[in-house]
Amino acid sequence: MEKSSSLPLPPISKEPEQSSHRDYAIKTRPHAVGSTGNRIELCTNHFNVSVRQPDVVFYQYTVTITTENGDDVDGKGIGRKLMDQLFKTYSSDLDSKRLAYDGEKTLYTVGPLPQNDFDFQVILEGSFSKRDCGVSDDGSPSGTCKRSKRSFLPRSYKVQIHFSAKIPLKTVLVTQRGAITPDKSAQDALRVLDIVLRQQAAERGCLLVRQAFFHNDRTYVDVGGGVRGIRGFHSSFRPTHGGLSLNIDVSTTMILEPGPVIKFLLANQSVESPRQIDWIKAAKMLKHMRVKASHCNMEFKIIGLSPKPCNQQLFSMKIKDGEHEGQTREITVYEYFKQTYTEPTISAYLPCLDVGKPNRPNYLPLEFCNLVTLQRYTKALSGRQRASLAEKSRQKPLEKMKSLNDAMRTYCYDEDPFLAGCGISIEKQMTRVEGRVLKPPTLKFGKDEDCKPCNGRWNFNSKLLLEPRAIKNWAVVNFSFPCDSSQISRELISCGRKKGIVRSEIDRPFALVEEDPQSKKAGPVERVERMIAKMMKKFPDPPHFILCILPERKNSDIYGPWKKICLTREGINTQCICPTKISEQYFTNVLLKINSKLGGINSLLEIEISCSIPLINKIPTLILGMDVSHGPPGRANVPSVAAVVGSTCWPLISRYRAAVRTQSPKVEMIDSLFQPIENVEKGDNGIMNELFVEFYKTSRSRKPKQIIIFRDGVSESQFNQVLNIEVDQIIKAYQHLGESDVPKFTVIVAQKNHHTKLFQAKGHENVPAGTVVDTKIVHPTNYDFYMCAHAGIIGTSRPAHYHVLLDEIGFEPDDLQNLIHSLCYVNQRSTTATSIVAPVRYAHLAAAQFAQFTKFEDIGENENIPELPRLHERVESNMFFC
Template sequence: MEISSSLPPIIINSDQASRRDYAITTRAGLGRTGSRIELSSNHFNVSVRQPDVVFYQYTVSITTEDGKDVEGKGIGRKLIDQLYKTYSSDLDGKRLAYDGEKTLYTVGPLPQKDFDFQVILEGSFSKRDSVVFDGGSPSGTCKRSKRSFLPRSYKVQIQFSTKIPFKSTLDTQRRVDTPDKNAHDPLRVLDTVLRQQAAERGCLLVRQAFFHNDKNSVEVGEGVVGIRGFHSTFRPTHGGLSLNIDVSTTMILKPGPVIEFLKANQNVKLPRHIDWNKARKMLKNLRVKASHRNMEFKIIGLSEKPCNQQLFSMKIKDGERAGETKEITVYEYFKQTYTDPTESAYFPCLDVGKPNRPNYLPLEFCSLVSLQRYTKALSGWQRASLVEKSRQKPLERIKTLNDAMGTYRYDENPFLAGCGISIEKQMTLVEGRVLNPPMLKFGNNEDFLPRNGRWNFNNKILLEPRAIKDWAVVNFSFPCDISRLSRELISCGMRKGIEIDRPFALVEEDYQYRKAGAVERVEKMIAKMQSKFPVDPPFFVLCVLPERKNSDIYGPWKKVCLTEAGINTQCICPTKINDQYLTNVLLKINSKLGGINSLLGIEYSCNIPLINKIPTLILGMDVSHGSPGRASVPSIAAVVGSKCWPNISRYRAAVRTQSPKLEMIDSLFQPVEDTEKEDNGIMNELFLEFYQTSNKRKPKQIIIFRDGVSESQFNQVLNIEVDQIIKAYQRLGETDVPKFTVIVAQKNHHTKLFQARGHENVPAGTVVDTKIVHPTNYDFYMCAHAGIIGTSRPAHYHVLLNEIGFSPDDLQNIIHCLSYVNQRSTTATSIVAPVRYAHLAAAQFAQFNKFEGISEDERVPDLPRLDKKVASNMFFC
């Protein structure tokens, strides 16, 4: 039975699609190809002298004297610390590892399974000393809180939960066939110890990383500072247990006077220029220290009136009217009681009270406390500044990590020492291999062998150039001579083998719209274009944007062109017009128009092992979530699929929205009866594209590259997403199930590789599949790209399934080759091209609609569908 786009879908029952339960594959062997290289890694070997140690896990419950639950890691840690000092003998002197919430661990059992302790914290206070306006009554009353340093009592219950034998982790190192599912539990205990140790030093904790203020902090503008810390975690590896330490950076708000912070945050020179509506949003929930009483408060908002007008009622203490109330401004109160708040007299006050009981402090008495995380997304120039200022060359990073091992003395921790743990002070040495680069094929039958993962198009022509006819240039007010730009582009195209006609029109934005909103500017530009092309729209449009990074016009422009007008488009913002810049632009344009810039030599000659003889579909899958601070924004799932088999360089993308934070892609298969729209799901789209471009062949093998999932989600990828792909395949009339090879590609990990001899980054093509890899699972590290700036981060590939039967060398070779096929790049990429393409497609669609957050019961809004004239193109290049 043949598939065609006009054929109605064959509906099958979910029961008809034989669901398979896949298990994660184990290591099939080691790679052998490539030249040997000695490396070191930021893993430090761990020795365990007491492997039979058993950890005991206990549940912690903390309440006040009146039975109210106490939450908050800060108070919890203080209480457990005080509990240990007070009741150490009752606990048999055992050290406690506490996670700050509801769990603690010990080495061996406590004397009994249940405890009820009364813990008294000295120096706690019940009310804070400040001006409180009680809005609960019409007239209002002032409650002048007196600082109370009376001890406060808490009830702490500790109850036995379970045993965690350390041996389960150590046995996993040796047991391949039946790895222990609980092997990570002892590591969670050890990681809790590391976090507790950092908390005792007053560090900011972010998952398994800790941060402190030091001289290496970098300012990135708008009152935001990047501070350096360390990620540290215990990991089971092929060479034994190891401690993985890496340099990490997080963003905090610059501590100091609140007024100075607001000036920096809003890029204004004088306090009177501060936008107080923006300030209210920025300051909410931040902590400040009040200089007049040396106390900390949490900001809930700003006063409605300035300090010198904001009234509250206070009781009169002395004189004939003692006991009565009077109205007084915050300004007058602080002037009489403390000192004159002249600088902030005309500014709002900080409200540090409760929603119905405001508590006002003048701005100039308040400073932001240190180590408060900044969780919003950084702007483009902030990210660039952070990268520029925080990068480290390999030798510098090695020194930083070795110094950290000496400074923090992890294995001197009493809890770890009680486990018999010792940690080597030197990095783990490991043997790697450097794979040979693949041969590339250019136009005029030219072969080229890249050097250290790099090449260029100097004196070369594109393999399959596409002529550019019926095109136009539009300029959104960028100061650019677009006539010269078009001439230079035509000239450069001729040198690269691309035939480019003169543009039909050069369209400049009308001056009066330059300050309008982005959507309106795009609408006016499209209308102006239509007046130039009254019958048919141009085949291609070169769009000159007004800003280089994060232009508001980009999303609306792409949306109109790709989903409504069906126009291929390339956006640029040329600060310097030269051959290199124009060549890079032409590489993107040629890919979007269906051309091929270069191919792998083995691809050109149809000689890719296990792929060239059996129709093989390659998928790249990624899910993009809302930026920090926008967690309720719908997530965007993007999947790219290869086409024109046996090529592995050309792809089509399919993109859908899904529920916020959902990592598993839920639109791969869409039962017809469950949808009101004619959307059969992502895979239906990609299967049809493969069939129509591959000589009416259906894929018999599918290679999946999945990005962005953690180890805990591997089984979901195999048993949810693969199952959906099988259902989509069978709905098209197939009873057989294709063979799968499923690989997870991770970039967000903390393993670094360094040359054991030399101070440069590891060479392009470096692979490590021994010693620091997982003890049983099939994984390896590959640094396909050349690290020019900072320290290279290898990609971590996990092979979850290998039904196709790739040998380790064949699999590593094809992954290496797929890092050389990105059509918009002249370097090997750090991650395989299908994953990179999926990420780009999701990012571009995310610009189409500025989605607002949605509630749980709301339907996730759909994305617009691509126009059929551009749907098959590599629009994401």
Template sequence: MENSPSLAPSLPTLPPNVKVERTDLPKRSIITRPGFGTSGKRISLLTNHFKVSVGNPDEIFYQYSVSISTEDNKAVDGKVIGRKVLDKLYQTYSSELSGKTFAYDGEKSLYTVGPLTQNNFEFTVVLEESIAKRSGSPSDNGSPSGSGKRSKRFLHSKTFKVEITYAAKIPLKSVSLALQGAQMDKVQDALRVLDIILRQQAAKRGCLLVRQSFFHDDSRMFTDVGGGVTGVRGIHSSFRPTVGGLSLNTDVSTTMILTPGPVVAFLVANQNVKDARYVDWAKAKKMLKNMRVKAIHNNMEFKIIGLSEKPCNQQFFSLKAKIGSSSGDNSETLEITVYDYFVKHRNIELKSSAYMPCLDVGKPKRPNYLPLELCSLVSLQRYTKALSSTQRASLVEKSRQKPQERIRVATDAVKNYRYDEDPLLVACGISIEKQLTQVDGRILETPKLKVGNDEDCLPNRGRWNFNNKKLLNPKQIERWALVNFSGRCDTSHLSRELINCGRNKGIHIERPYTIIEEDPQCRKSSPVTRVERMFEQIMAKLPGPPEFLLCVLPERKNSDIYGPWKKKCLSNMGIVTQCMSPYKINDQYLTNVLLKINSKLGGTNSLLAIENSRRIPLVTDKPTMILGMDVSHGSPGRSDIPSIAAVVGSRSWPLISRYRAAVRTQSSKVEMIESLYKPLANGQDDGIMRELLVDFYQTSNGHKPSQIIVFRDGVSESQFAQVMNIELDQMIKAYQHLGESDIPKFTVIVAQKNHHTKLFQASSPENVPPGTVVDTKIVHPRNYDFYMCSHAGMIGTSRPAHYHVLLDEIGFSPNDLQNLIHSLSYVNQRSTTAISIVAPVCYAHLAAQQMSQFLKFEDSSDTSSGQKSMTAAGTIHLPELPRLHKDVAGSMFFC
């Protein structure tokens, strides 16, 4: 594309020796709210915000730095030990602290209301723990004694040095000023102190803490999702500044933990095997490392560092055993197996673990072996790996809660936990109401759609269908083939039904040129090999490349074939493809498949009526481009997997329903998009924005965008400034690189789904109706944000999208902007329901997700760019994403 002659002269590719002068772009500030929306029908709502009153707003929090070290000056990290040390410090030295309570964050800071008596303290803290001391054991930490007698417990003391140093003042008044709309730097610090107070309360109750969510060890809150993983329900609580004052946002929260119980049962479930004989111990060793277990024979906790090299009945260790009954030090060292030791010296019967490895719970050079069947996983240990699609589906299904149940859990938490009885909050005069906050919402008018035969279609409660209707712009499908990787699908019946359904929707589909069934012998080959062999048959049986391939996969979710198949079709061959795995072939299922196929082939299923008639306020007045941006990260802890940035851009202005995607890999776990502008050594720009800007120009009758609306997904409030001053700068530089001096006007909006505000109808147990918007009382006191529930929540409780307007150079009125965002939830071409977030963001997420499959299931022999490599300096080069073939690059392949 870089040197394509089809590029318009007014959006040129610059020769290598030409440099565009760019002035330094100014730093931008987030805009303040210009006003409130008024359109729509009023609705009375409740929300899970509880009003907070501050009786002593003039109080000041004093922040102190905390340093904990051992006697030999080694720094102590870890929140569990830190909290134990600080609790003991308070018990021991309360008088030195004038009895003043403090909030400790578990790491480096503590906070008091008002100052301590001095700025610097040094304390010595002694922690005493009951441990079992056993002579002659392979470790001093819990192995049975060599004498066969019950071991004694001793108090083991450990001494810590704690330094507390004054760091800063944080006035509580900053919250009051922020609530009045002032821009105060200290407000986030003050709110963080209040949240730390809540966290400390939860820690003292023995909860697992995950950011501002707290989880009890209560089996009634546990949900088994398979694979040795359990979902646990807890409570999220955080203080938020709002137009209506300070509020406590309380909601149900869920996190994943390892299923507590016998280690053997966990391994069997985790590896999905029949019993322990089939466990892969190499995998088990990786999985178990650093987990905490309790030994049932002595009720003590240990951390796993590995597995023994040999089975329990073959793993020897040295044991000191006394000889005779004389009082002298008469002992000998025996070599004994772990199995014999427990059976003969401890009289503990081992039934199943004789032939399994032991858990090593010692130190790297001093192993301490425990038989597997004597160990159980301690509860509330977080599981941070990505869930499989089956686990995710199980979690979603089992953790759904109707609105009334959500209301009950939130109100019970505020009443039962009595947060405002904490001494620090009492000192600030803070009290929390026990009822949900009432708020006024508005229901925006449902957008009208245009479908085939110039018919109007008015969605009902956020839903519509194509029963007895034609698609607006159906594509004809002439040269296509059907390939089947699934032995159980009747492909002849499938193709006949698809052709019939297509005819009813206005799509003329010829009979497939060929139907190719996979040779059952190939099913044992690798996914890449299976795809290659299928393509050999396709090329042999077809006279030329087909315009479309329908692929039947053996599994509906996470099929190994999916990634290699998509990569082959979209990157290597440039062929549009649709994958499916039908359990039941009926009209609704086939209609949904046809919506995707028609979109991918360049057809249009429906348009907004205002889009069809070119009456979208501000958008149809001037050439306007709409962007959706998202970054998809690999599994937690996998730094060798790149993150994938996807940006979709609207095309064919004045339409806002057609999009093209540009996708790139970038540094692992980096949220800011790195490739929006990517100048090369030859003076060219290989960035995302250039690709989308040129496409907009070529599909919009030579119009260059004079307005760009950016919807950014996946960033937190702490990253808003980076979106404004890093990503937006890159977009402008990409535009300037094309030789343009008239910079477009930008409107930048962040779309968040990962938040804890819920909306409920005050007079009905049902979810709020689609189109519900709230921009008063619970929104930010200064910034421009609002909540919108554009979809119909059919099950569970609807979660509104939270939109933050960071910049609006275009100058939308609140009504126009909210109605545009609402309308953009109805343009998703693969759906007949309003979706919960604007379509461009949804598309960016889908594009990143689909392209990420390109990097999976690579053959180990493959030396293509799909493999990571190591430089001589030891730096990991993350794999590059293969680019889309030019024949499909402009398609909506992500639909």
């Protein structure tokens, strides 16, 4: 018999807690592989790599670059040019060995150089000794003919090369399972090979973004706002169960539309005239962008804008002739350029670009400046831009396969002299692999109706909700004046009755509240506060549920403040909509979300109802989904939001509760899973305390003896941190609640951001829903597999990549794969299988929703991480994230 648990309201122990730390090692691949499902022939964007000289050893050297005066030089800007010139000048000294240079401080060779240390003097023709060519506040105009000529004089650099390490190539040549466990040497050898790929791309003049490269050609998509999505290729070497392979994938990055800066600003701010430009926004947008000046054909980096317009901005210019030679006089930027070059006309009344240094401004009129080509745009895209990019950049499977095969033929990776020196050759055809298509789980709806999804999809139109919840004491609030609130409420009631909510359980809304016209000009937070106040006047008590009609379909400014106030302060369940087309299908999808938030169940898996889930149905098992949402690009001070969802109502695997906290910006490891004893006074023992207590309350007073963790958003380099930091915190939280034992853990990382694609070997459609691959292209020693649980309707499907880091529960491969497949069918707001397990998807939704809470809060650079408000007790256990 299981002993009674102290989980719900544990006494706080004052005794020192026992040590719970364990050192976990990443699980190796079991001997068995999955066998269930129908076999299917696939090909994948991995290309087999053969190595004829496996005993090759790479020699690593450290590179130091200085000027003639001994000043350090950052290799990023000039390093590749220097290395090219060094090789041309001193090839014989280097024994004619090819160099693989990372562009900064490290280079590699195949075999050793003649000696361990070198000191070279390298002269670069045409290097710029000065980058001034505007007008400067140092007392003289820069950019005169004399200065321009002097800028193109040759310049000498000192390059020191020092031996640092040997890296055997054979460490990555794992051809049989378990032959070698890849270690740091293997990662270093892969890094060398990947650096060669980057060097190839750099020599072709490509834009490099990590392991992706982009050409300046016409393969771009215009997403508006002066921004383009440019298509290129990701390429990297990967060790796989079938040997070394080259993984190539189509990749897209954002670049600025090259051309006049003024044209970019007009497009970026969606205005027609320069006089309409918001120059405060423009200064933030332009900072760090690179421009080429048309009057002197030189490049500069923008640091800001001038305080005054071009025709008013003064600077001190030295007089060069006459009786006042050597003295200075004040002159405007406009007058200087009019006298020296040509008259600024369009930009005479506009600010100038400052391309100097913080204490030494250097002003250029806007119309003389053009954004340079292949310049990355790293700021956050708007919702409209993201939608446009997704629509225009997607490729059907056949089109993507053609792009990848063409790239292999065009770029001839293995013809590189460095790779050829290693005896490396790469097949030009995609790797063939055998997959399996798992059978979909059976779903249960109202009136005990069964449904077998077809290719990951099912129709809810003729189905009844399994456990419908009453919709009473509710209201409709309308921030969107063109909508007919009354019609929307009638349609929702009609749909609810068709889905099994009986007439007595769904009332007409208590109130229809329209926003006052004068409120539309207020800020988002104030608009929400006014609406709440207006609504409360019509309600004797707070409503149980509110249907909120938003003015914009996506990324409405109202959404974050509305959710924050309703969920944290008022304790009201709420559903936001913005119907562009009213239909029964639309309201069916809305009703699925509403029923879930109110505590209902739309459908369950047949294996849940029959309690036939292997290893879970007999032993209390908690399933966790964990994710961290980071702030948008360009806002480094925005706190990250960590969300964990935990299953409830064991033995069900379809019901979840979320717990959310903020943490330091850009930190991926969740640091609030367990809070020390001294935080009890704040009422916060950490995320896991909430989830453990909820599990106990909803699972017949049982404590979890098994915990399955699905962790999203971490890279391979962070796997050990998940095992030895996050799991340790969960154990501490468990023991802090008065438990002496430790549950068994199964820890799985779920990745969507990878570059492996699966294609049908015969046929032009996406792979079927339920496709699994656990051989050949998987990791040589670690336990991982690919699963495409969903049906790809648009573009090319991307499978989820699951890494099993730990499995103390002891799942057989088939049982684990079928469990994961089933968890893609339990998302209560969906009528399709999701591309990743529902707990991870829920955690992502919860984190994203809470991230909206701080969207309009001004967070200073040095301020502490703001704490998120806690959910109101009336909604804290609900699936608010649906």
